[in-house]
Amino acid sequence: MREMLSKTGHAVVIVGAGPTGLMLAGELALAGVDVAIVERRASQELAGSRAGGLHSRSIEVLDQRGIADRFLSQGQVSQVAGFAWIPLDISDFPTRHAYVLGLWQNHIERILAGWVDELAVPIYRSREVIGFAQDDDSVGVALSDGQSLRAEYLVGCDGGRSLIRKAAGIEFPGWEPTTSNLIGEVELTENPEWGLRHDGKGIHAFSRVEYEICDGKVVYMDRGPVRVMVTEQHPGATGEPTLRDLSEALIAVYGTDYGIHSPTWISRFTDMTRQAAAYRDKRVLLAGDAAHVHAPVGGQGLNTGVQDAVNLGWKLAQVVKGISPDSLLDTYHAERHPVAARVLRNTMAQVALLGRVDERAKALRDTMSELLGMDEPRRRFAAMITALDIHYDFSEGHPLLGRRMPDLDLITDDGRLRVFTLLHDARPVLLNFGEPGGFDLTPWADRVQLVDAKYVGAWELPVIGAVTAPAAVLIRPDGYVAWVGDKSGQGLADALITWFGAPA
Numbered sequence: 377m378r379e380m381l382s383k384t385g386h387a388v389v390i391v392g393a394g395p396t397g398l399m400l401a402g403e404l405a406l407a408g409v410d411v412a413i414v415e416r417r418a419s420q421e422l423a424g425s426r427a428g429g430l431h432s433r434s435i436e437v438l439d440q441r442g443i444a445d446r447f448l449s450q451g452q453v454s455q456v457a458g459f460a461w462i463p464l465d466i467s468d469f470p471t472r473h474a475y476v477l478g479l480w481q482n483h484i485e486r487i488l489a490g491w492v493d494e495l496a497v498p499i500y501r502s503r504e505v506i507g508f509a510q511d512d513d514s515v516g517v518a519l520s521d522g523q524s525l526r527a528e529y530l531v532g533c534d535g536g537r538s539l540i541r542k543a544a545g546i547e548f549p550g551w552e553p554t555t556s557n558l559i560g561e562v563e564l565t566e567n568p569e570w571g572l573r574h575d576g577k578g579i580h581a582f583s584r585v586e587y588e589i590c591d592g593k594v595v596y597m598d599r600g601p602v603r604v605m606v607t608e609q610h611p612g613a614t615g616e617p618t619l620r621d622l623s624e625a626l627i628a629v630y631g632t633d634y635g636i637h638s639p640t641w642i643s644r645f646t647d648m649t650r651q652a653a654a655y656r657d658k659r660v661l662l663a664g665d666a667a668h669v670h671a672p673v674g675g676q677g678l679n680t681g682v683q684d685a686v687n688l689g690w691k692l693a694q695v696v697k698g699i700s701p702d703s704l705l706d707t708y709h710a711e712r713h714p715v716a717a718r719v720l721r722n723t724m725a726q727v728a729l730l731g732r733v734d735e736r737a738k739a740l741r742d743t744m745s746e747l748l749g750m751d752e753p754r755r756r757f758a759a760m761i762t763a764l765d766i767h768y769d770f771s772e773g774h775p776l777l778g779r780r781m782p783d784l785d786l787i788t789d790d791g792r793l794r795v796f797t798l799l800h801d802a803r804p805v806l807l808n809f810g811e812p813g814g815f816d817l818t819p820w821a822d823r824v825q826l827v828d829a830k831y832v833g834a835w836e837l838p839v840i841g842a843v844t845a846p847a848a849v850l851i852r853p854d855g856y857v858a859w860v861g862d863k864s865g866q867g868l869a870d871a872l873i874t875w876f877g878a879p880a
């Protein structure tokens with residue numbers, strides 16, 4: 377990674393090079409903004425595996441930047457998402473990525489860091505942000521090595537215990553944990569009970585870190601580190617968990633610890649559920665786990681953070697460049713807070729469904745399984761978990777408004793191309809399916825691409841199904857549709873000003 381210590385000012389300083397901070401840095405760099413990251417870790421190495429993969433909408437947003445293949449080539453696909461571990465088939469979803477990509481977080485971070493490095497984003501490593509002070513014009517950022525940085529905006533992507541959130545005085549209301557699990561990567565001397573165990577003591581699992589998916593089934597390698605997860609019988613411990621804690625927790629559940637030894641990582645996660653009351657305090661913003669924490673069930677935390685970053689990146693870039701007023705940043709909270717609030721709600725529901733094991737709880741789970749076996753509920757829940765159903769509240773109108781633009785195969789003057797290819801540079805695009813030359817975008821030509829295109833296939837949205845073909849759509853850099861209309865252009869100028877600033 378490039379270091380750049382001589383320069384102490386940047387337009388944007390991001391705290392934390394986790395998945396959220398890396399994605400945001402990439403988005404800002406693509407928009408030509410001077411951005412730097414401060415990261416406590418000395419390298420991108422991540423102890424342990426944490427998140428297990430990417431859902432459809434995250435793969436789509438990576439595809440919108442032309443980097444999805446980097447992840448797909450290293451992961452394992454499965455056409456099944458889950459709600460409280462009830463499988464949900466998503467193979468019929470209208471997306472090129474109708475699957476979950478199994479890929480451990482350390483690989484996701486490594487690939488994202490490689491992209492950010494190509495975009496020449498400086499990362500100040502091995503030091504922490506220890507405080508900041510903001511005034512009307514800038515933010516002074518204090519580092520643990522005694523240096524300081526100045527930025528126009530500071531973004532806390534510094535995880536669930538976010539110093540930035542606390543120092544900004546942003547409330548983090550929510551719910552205390554009710555369950556606690558130990559997780560680790562270890563070696564065993566005996567063969568364990570492989571797979572998931574759900575019993576009166578909680579949820580536990582033994583698996584191998586390395587696996588393949590064959591015919592929809594996970595096949596673990598027969599050697600290599602073992603990933604263990606076990607519910608603690610007495611939640612509430614706060615210290616760093618030890619091998620002894622893990623051993624005792626296993627014995628309490630399995631009656632043996634299977635000769636556990638040589639751990640490379642031991643950690644603890646809970647179902648603590650909290651969300652920042654505000655994602656912005658003047659020149660300071662929060663994204664990812666810094667803004668929301670919840671139980672990992674459903675695998676949505678990293679995914680939500682990456683998508684926060686893609687929502688915020690282009691807006692912050694436009695504000696920094698003076699294209700848009702800083703009120704555009706308020707739409708970040710307005711759009712993303714409700715999305716994470718829904719994730720919090722669904723993870724709490726999943727924990728409740730998994731938390732108790734007796735005949736009544738089993739009846740409830742069976743009832744949910746029956747319900748989610750029906751087509752409509754399956755599609756709704758799977759679209760929620762995969763984030764394909766996100767609907768930002770812009771205004772009434774065509775069903776595409778505020779929803780993700782599908783990655784259609786277009787025919788253009790430059791030949792055949794996919795919608796997502798047009799978004800690789802993170803620039804907005806007005807797609808005209810009507811008569812060529814029907815729009816004049818001259819006052820926004822420096823910011824918005826105008827593409828005359830033909831599309832002959834069906835228009836289909838997840839859950840909603842077929843929608844009428846629009847004559848023209850305005851697509852934001854994050855891939856959400858900001859305006860739908862025709863060559864009369866009614867409402868287009870307003871949408872352009874709202875999202876991409878006043879005419880030049």
Ligand SMILES: Cc1cc2nc3c(=O)[nH]c(=O)nc-3n(C[C@H](O)[C@H](O)[C@H](O)COP(=O)(O)OP(=O)(O)OC[C@H]3O[C@@H](n4cnc5c(N)ncnc54)[C@H](O)[C@@H]3O)c2cc1C
Binds near residue numbers: 503
């Ligand atoms: C067991 C487990 C399983 C999970 N499974 C999934 C899953 O399958 N799918 C999913 O989507 N999510 C999952 N998650 C959640 C996922 O790991 C997190 O949501 C994700 O890491 C959040 O990314 P982030 O970049 O917002 O924060 P983090 O990954 O926490 O990154 C924050 C970064 O900031 C740095 N930092 C912190 N403070 C400072 C400071 N003051 N100065 C400088 N640097 C600082 C840290 O070193 C770190 O690199 C799981 C989590 C756990 C624990």
